[in-house]
Amino acid sequence: MKSFIRRRRVIAALGATVTMVGFVSMSALPASAMADDLTENGGATRNDGDMTQLLRDSIVDGPAKNVILLIGDGMGDSEITIARNYAEGAAGEFAGIDALPLTGQYTTYALTDTGAPNYAPESASTASAWSTGTKTVNGRLSVDVANAPQATLLEIARANGMKTGNVSTSEIQDATPGAQVAHISARGCYGPNETSQRCASEALENGGLGSISEQMLNVRPDVTLGGGSASFEQTAKAGPWEGKTLFEQAEARGFQLVGDAASLDAVTVADADQPLLGLFTEGNFPVRWQGPAATDLTSGGSLPAAVACTENPDRLASDLSLGSLTEKAISLLDGEDGFFLQVEGASIDKQDHAANACGQIGETVDLDEAVQVALAFAQERKDTLVVVTADHAHTSQIVGSPIPGLNTHLLTADGQEMIVAYGTSAQGGSQQHTGAQVRIAGYGPGAANVVGLTDQTDLFFTAANGLALERNLASLSANATISAPAEVQPGATFSVTAAGLNADWQTDATLASEPVDLGARDVLNGTVTYEVTAPMEAGAHSVTLTGAQTGTVLTAQFAVTDAASANPTPEPLPTETGAAAAGGSSNTNNPLARTGGALPIGFFVAGLLAVTLGAHLASRRRRRTV
Amino acid sequence: MKSFIRRRRVIAALGATVTMVGFVSMSALPASAMADDLTENGGATRNDGDMTQLLRDSIVDGPAKNVILLIGDGMGDSEITIARNYAEGAAGEFAGIDALPLTGQYTTYALTDTGAPNYAPESASTASAWSTGTKTVNGRLSVDVANAPQATLLEIARANGMKTGNVSTSEIQDATPGAQVAHISARGCYGPNETSQRCASEALENGGLGSISEQMLNVRPDVTLGGGSASFEQTAKAGPWEGKTLFEQAEARGFQLVGDAASLDAVTVADADQPLLGLFTEGNFPVRWQGPAATDLTSGGSLPAAVACTENPDRLASDLSLGSLTEKAISLLDGEDGFFLQVEGASIDKQDHAANACGQIGETVDLDEAVQVALAFAQERKDTLVVVTADHAHTSQIVGSPIPGLNTHLLTADGQEMIVAYGTSAQGGSQQHTGAQVRIAGYGPGAANVVGLTDQTDLFFTAANGLALERNLASLSANATISAPAEVQPGATFSVTAAGLNADWQTDATLASEPVDLGARDVLNGTVTYEVTAPMEAGAHSVTLTGAQTGTVLTAQFAVTDAASANPTPEPLPTETGAAAAGGSSNTNNPLARTGGALPIGFFVAGLLAVTLGAHLASRRRRRTV
Structure with missing residues (x-):
């Protein structure tokens, strides 16, 4: 203590x-x-x-937890x-x-x-x-x-x-x-x-x-x-x-x-x-x-006796x-x-x-x-x-005698009388900030x-x-990855999962080849999964995810083949377009994915932050690592 | 800087x-x-x-100079x-x-x-x-x-x-x-x-x-x-x-x-x-x-245009x-x-x-x-x-719209308008603390x-x-000394000087044997001097000084002899009654010396002060030395 x-x-x-x-x-x-x-x-x-x-x-020096x-x-x-x-x-x-x-x-x-x-x-x-x-x-x-x-x-x-x-x-x-x-x-x-x-x-x-x-x-x-x-x-x-x-x-x-x-x-x-x-x-x-309601003494009158609150x-x-x-x-x-x-x-x-x-x-x-x-x-x-x-x-103000406005007369913990005055609006109006x-x-x-x-x-x-927070939100989604099976059979259902979308709360996704709007999803812990039905047409296809907040775009390539891969395990693929993608440019008309423009990127004192706080970064948290 | x-x-x-x-x-x-x-x-x-x-x-730790x-x-x-x-x-x-x-x-x-x-x-x-x-x-x-x-x-x-x-x-x-x-x-x-x-x-x-x-x-x-x-x-x-x-x-x-x-x-x-x-x-x-004088809008009206001060x-x-x-x-x-x-x-x-x-x-x-x-x-x-x-x-309060009281409309350094409102008294009255x-x-x-x-x-x-100040004022005059010649001739003029009356601004003094009120003096740098005319009666006499603020009493003994000392140099004498003297008890009717009671003695956190500040005391200043 x-x-x-x-x-x-x-x-x-x-x-x-x-x-x-x-x-x-x-x-x-x-x-x-x-x-x-x-x-x-x-x-x-x-x-x-x-x-x-x-x-x-x-x-005490930061960072705080x-x-x-x-x-x-x-x-x-x-x-x-x-x-x-x-x-x-x-x-x-x-x-x-x-x-x-x-x-x-x-x-x-x-x-x-x-x-x-x-x-x-x-x-x-x-x-x-x-x-x-x-x-x-x-x-x-x-x-x-x-x-x-x-x-x-x-x-x-x-x-x-x-x-x-x-x-x-x-x-x-x-x-x-x-x-x-x-x-x-x-x-x-x-x-x-x-x-x-x-x-x-x-x-x-x-x-x-x-x-x-x-x-x-x-x-x-x-x-x-x-x-x-x-x-x-x-x-x-x-x-x-x-x-x-x-x-x-x-x-x-x-x-x-x-x-x-x-x-x-x-x-x-x-x-x-x-x-x-x-x-x-x-x-x-x-x-x-x-x-008690405040007493209006604008036109005269006297203060009521002091009372306690209830x-x-x-x-x-x-x-x-x-x-x-x-x-x-x-x-x-x-x-x-x-x-x-x-x-x-x-x-x-x-x-x-x-x-x-x-x-x-x-x-x-x-x-x-x-x-x-x-x-x-x-x-x-x-x-x-x-x-x-x-x-x-x-x-509200503490005064020694009633004001020509609103007054409340209270009996305090000291056993003394206190006048609380309100003078920025007439009775019935809203007193002002x-x-x-x-x-x-x-x-x-x-x-x-x-x-x-x-x-x-x-x-x-x-x-x-x-908190040593990274304020550049786009950078927090920039290392996101997306994974999908390399090959799927026509009409098969498979999962496309993105991870590391840390600064996006929702995504929108599109099956590019048709195109099919795959809808909006909540991103939980940076991760979102779409169940996708493969096109019937054999060949190269892709699913594109867009982060609703940062505009981060992730594209997963997959091939539709009649002879599906013996190993359907999803493979992480690199992000094709990362944080540099224009915010919202690839949004569809799915409202959950609408950004109204990506959130601005924090930059203030970023250089100083890197110098003074860099040594304290905790790996358990996705904080600034520059 | x-x-x-x-x-x-x-x-x-x-x-x-x-x-x-x-x-x-x-x-x-x-x-x-x-x-x-x-x-x-x-x-x-x-x-x-x-x-x-x-x-x-x-x-920065004290003491300050x-x-x-x-x-x-x-x-x-x-x-x-x-x-x-x-x-x-x-x-x-x-x-x-x-x-x-x-x-x-x-x-x-x-x-x-x-x-x-x-x-x-x-x-x-x-x-x-x-x-x-x-x-x-x-x-x-x-x-x-x-x-x-x-x-x-x-x-x-x-x-x-x-x-x-x-x-x-x-x-x-x-x-x-x-x-x-x-x-x-x-x-x-x-x-x-x-x-x-x-x-x-x-x-x-x-x-x-x-x-x-x-x-x-x-x-x-x-x-x-x-x-x-x-x-x-x-x-x-x-x-x-x-x-x-x-x-x-x-x-x-x-x-x-x-x-x-x-x-x-x-x-x-x-x-x-x-x-x-x-x-x-x-x-x-x-x-x-x-x-401009504040505009009274108690009964309505409108705010004048914003102006700058002159x-x-x-x-x-x-x-x-x-x-x-x-x-x-x-x-x-x-x-x-x-x-x-x-x-x-x-x-x-x-x-x-x-x-x-x-x-x-x-x-x-x-x-x-x-x-x-x-x-x-x-x-x-x-x-x-x-x-x-x-x-x-x-x-005075800053508000967003005029109050039903006094308002001043100013044009600020920002080039913006600011309303300053006064609502604790009617026009012509004194606005309240x-x-x-x-x-x-x-x-x-x-x-x-x-x-x-x-x-x-x-x-x-x-x-x-x-400042590491000693707040016990009586103690600051307690080591005062008084000096007078050991022997003086009847009717001779001699000096009685007190020093170290650090917490007294004035003194009163009395030639005890008559008694004669020697009047009030300002104490400068702790020192005060009285010119005294020796009694005509041979024998032991004394002059008593009282500090007006602390009630410190100092008494100088001297002898009146026909054969005056060959060496009239004043000798410092010990204080007879120091800080323990009752404040003002020996005051005469000289108003400069009236104390109305000695000033109270500081005591709060004195013990702590001694511990924390004792090591820093500067001898050039008469500060606490306990």
């Missing part, structure tokens, strides 16, 4: 391992006030003596302080959020569609920034200002052979989780219906990548947990599952679908063959705490709390391949928009539990980078990169470089 | 030494936008590759971002404020008079927190919740033999500079007049410590630069300078008084014998930039800018004793209160220049701890202690321990 638990008020729970079950139930009522005498000289300090050596000890990225949506410094004051007291500290040893600030601005700064960002542009390292326009998910898709951390981690997870208290299609799995110009295009209406050119039926939900099924994270089941009741409008609901599609593609705590508890494996999709609410999760009776069972879901996700992802996991506490932002102080505070407490879980795991393993930050700042730089904090290998002033896009590189 | 200039956009000026004269004149018009293409992958990042080793290199503490009053993360967006562009960075390598957040809450947290602090309680390590009630300066004085960093540094400085763009009696030199229950008690009215029990005529201005003259920093000359036109109501103005008093006590740039430029020495008091305005400094024609000459004053202060303080210097950019707060976006931005730019000066010095010397932080957060945790950043020996979550009171210990 010595390396990062540097505070005076160490929470014992942080020493627990990730195998702990459940949490100490946190009441909506504030915890007891601190025992220290704050009036004494030194009575309010948080450091316990000189921290220099402890800080040194907390700086795992990354856990925890996002408090809208969790600016004001939101953190409000929640801490209420739940822990002003002198208290969150056992998770406040415990990370390395801290900084980052800028969160978005871009206009001409590439100039937009100082008031929202969750889609900001999530895209750390997910891809590329700034974009408000409302867009992991596409740049020209709407070109940008590879995400989750996708890159997957392409590098790592396991991946995506957990949120929101609809899983919402901006923060959505940015890791989808590339789309409008964050609201959750399912086929919204996409046809609002993102028509990106709809499957129009040759696009499809809705956020459908793209998520393509990217196939090992673990996806959150809300947003409603979109999965929608029906695909094109592609192999046209006419089927997205739930039916997910099931057909091997997903384990769970919708309640008991079913989730029963899941023991989640991997490429059977990824886990747990959707526990139709929309966003109910919040943890509730309290539990929301509609909250999900505690084993579906963000902390519990984080614990479950880690347990399913942890293994020799390493993992990338994103966890979002989504409704700090949503409740701040609604000027609901108790709502946003409870969600911050909820996120803190998830951070505690992540830190406990990382502390035990020593090989995991944990980063806690926000996407953007928000409206704000553009202030926000806190970023880290623990573990590579966490030093969060210290000082950074930009949100730096977090992408902190995570990707921290 | 390698150890802390870790960003991509290094400002060359930071490599300059402190001997540079003046600054590149910063226009009120925004700088040109960044050259980087923000739309590219990685185009908006601030880090340039892995920062792990650079961060390690930035962690010097500390420069720069405070942006009201400079929360929102205020920093607003100023950066405007002046440098969203992707830009301040060459000073943003360049410090070690960063964290600290809590700023105040206390109620019963010792419970008050979540909405102001500048007096917050300045007291870092100045003394003790939290207090809003409005108080360096006294605790029981109004007991708490020793300040400036006082402790002085008592440890260091040089001291106090620079601000505000009235030098204002909360931030005032907290380093005064102990008083109401921050508004600038001069004798206000003190008689609002802090009557603390007025000199009532046996108190006197006004903030009068206490400042007692503490006698080597360098004091700022505004607030008006208070020095007031007349002392009691004490040795009763009936004289404070300016007359200062001059009588040896201060070098300057009021303009030319006079300041002519000053080449500032020390205990001739401390520098530069007061350049009657009140606060005029601000640097001005702009220079304030009333601004002081550039050689009286905060950066220039900081440079001058450093040049006067730098030397073998080391120094503690506090620099405040005061009107970020004041202009935020006034909902004046251009005002607060210009003041932030002004502070940044001072930080650049401090960093240039520290970078050259390698022995100086620089800390940059705020006292509390404030109202807010309670969010704020950024703290450091460079140099001991700066590691700012990383992570700390409290404002930690900064006191970071600075005091970073």
Whole structure:
């Protein structure tokens, strides 16, 4: 515990391992006030003596084996302080959020569609920034200002052979989780219906990548947990599952679908063959705490008496709390391949928009539990980078007297009164995001990169470089091989198998001689197999596979002969056209294989990466080997 | 430059030494936008590759020789971002404020008079927190919740033999500079007049410590630069300078008084014998930039067109800018004793209160220049701890659309529009401080202690321990000696000299046998001399000196004989009663000697300090030697 638990008020729970079950139930009522005498000289300090050596000890070189990225949506410094004051007291500290040893600030601005700064960002542009390292326009998910898709951390981690997870208290299609799995110009295009209406050119039926939900099924994270089941009741409008609901599609593609705590508890494996999709609410999760609506004093009036927040009776069972879901996700992802996991506490932002102080505070407490879980795991393993930050700042402010706007008067853990003010929108409107730089904090290998002033896009590189990931996705499929029998009999059924398509989630395939569209397949662990019926015409034939994401083209030659080979064992054949193939140029009209252009190739600091991280590459993972 | 200039956009000026004269004149018009293409992958990042080793290199063990503490009053993360967006562009960075390598957040809450947290602090309680390590009630300066004085960093540094400085763009009696030199229950008690009215029990005529201005003259920093000359036109109501103005008093006590740039430029020495008091305005400094008044949209209306800020024609000459004053202060303080210097950019707060976006931005730019000066010095010397932080957060927020309150629409360095919103008070009212945790950043020996979550009171210990200061002030006067001739003739004049009264700024003295009040004297460099007229009565007599701050009592014995000694050379005599003497118990009615109770003795982490810092103590300075 010595390396990062540097505070005076160490929470014992942080020493627990990730195998702990459940949490100490946190009441909506504030915890007891601190025992220290704050009036004494030194009575309010948080450091316990000189921290220099402890800080040194907390700086650990990468690469990390795992990354856990925890996002408090809208969790600016004001939101953190409000929640801490209420739940822990002003002198208290969150056992998770406040415990990370390395801290900084980052800028969160978005871009206009001409590439100039937009100082008031929202969750889609900001999530895209750390997910891809590329700034974009408000409302867009992991596409740049020209709407070109940008590879995400989750996708890159997957392409590098790592396991991946995506957990949120929101609809899983919402901006923060959505940015890791989808590339789309409008964050609201959750399912086929919204996409046809609002993102028509990106709809499957129009040759696009499809809705956020459908793209998520393509990217196939090992673990996806959150809300947003409603979109999965929608029906695909094109592609192999046209006419089927997205739930039916997910099931057909091997997903384990769970919708309640008991079913989730029963899941023991989640991997490429059977990824886990747990959707526990139709929309966003109910919040943890509730309290009085803010009082509008715009036209005068007086502040009501201070009150405490109360539990929301509609909250999900505690084993579906963000902390519990984080614990479950880690347990399913942890293994020799390493993992990338994103966890979002989504409704700090949503409740701040609604000027609901108790709502946003409870969600911050909820996120803190998830951070505690992540830190406990990382502390035990020593090989995991944990980063806690926000996407953007928000409206709520602590003031000394009521504002001529919305005010909530709370009684805190200190037994003191706190006024939380919301002044960026009139009553009934949505309180606004704000553009202030926000806190970023880290623990573990590579966490030093969060210290000082950074930009949100730096977090992408902190995570990707921290994992020593190869970001050139085409190169990860470039050594793919394809195998087929050298000779087959006319009309015989035989297998064509491609392996090493690490950065492709789907393939399209064509029997060239006819031509016959062999359809789209999911690539699992870099491997895909097609059952092919041989042409009746004797002679040389070929099957061509195209990776949907990188545009990698693989061609298997085979001969149709009346006297079939005595040895039908497939022989690996070299790739005819590799990573240099133009993305998507050989795509057919099979929508699963449509790329909309190959994902861009990572290049930033590639040379430096090769120098500094080359020596650390682990062969178990398909990482950069230059 | 390698150890802390870790960003991509290094400002060359930071490599300059402190001997540079003046600054590149910063226009009120925004700088040109960044050259980087923000739309590219990685185009908006601030880090340039892995920062792990650079961060390690930035962690330097104490002790430091010097500390420069720069405070942006009201400079929360929102205020920093607003100023950066405007002046440098969203992707830009301040060459000073943003360049410090070690960063964290600290809590700023105040206390109620019963010792419970008050979540909405102001500048007096917050300045007291870092100045003394003790939290207090809003409005108080360096006294605790029981109004007991708490020793300040400036006082402790002085008592440890260091040089001291106090620079601000505000009235030098204002909360931030005032907290380093005064102990008083109401921050508004600038001069004798206000003190008689609002802090009557603390007025000199009532046996108190006197006004903030009068206490400042007692503490006698080597360098004091700022505004607030008006208070020095007031007349002392009691004490040795009763009936004289404070300016007359200062001059009588040896201060070098300057009021303009030319006079300041002519000053080449500032020390205990001739401390520098530069007061350049009657009140606060005029601000640097001005702009449109905020538009009140509470009852609807539309935002005016975006405009740029303009220079304030009333601004002081550039050689009286905060950066220039900081440079001058450093040049006067730098030397073998080391120094503690506090620099405040005061009107970020004041202009935020006034909902004046251009005002607060210009003041932030002004502070940044001072930080650049401090960093240039520290970078050259390698022995100086620089800390940059705020006292509390404030109202202003960056929003995407106008709020139903006050809005200012600015055209930034990016050529983009930015809305700065003020929503915590109605038009004409004072916008409120807010309670969010704020950024703290450091460079140099001991700066590691700012990383992570700390409290404002930690900064006191970071600075005091970073300088290896002995905080037990009584112990610093405990080895004082007093000397007088062994024998004197009746009615003869002779000298009684005390030395080593390191933690006392004044003494009172009494010729015991009569008794005769010998009056108050300033202690310079620990030394004070009284000219005494011997009693006419032959026999044993004594002179008793009492240190006004520590209550240290020194007694010199002498004999009155008709046959005076052939050798009148004073002989050092041992102290009869040392640090254990009750503070102030032997005070006479000489107001200069009144202590109001001895300053409390530092004790926090004293044991640890002895262990960790004992080996580094420099004998040139009177630091802890246990």
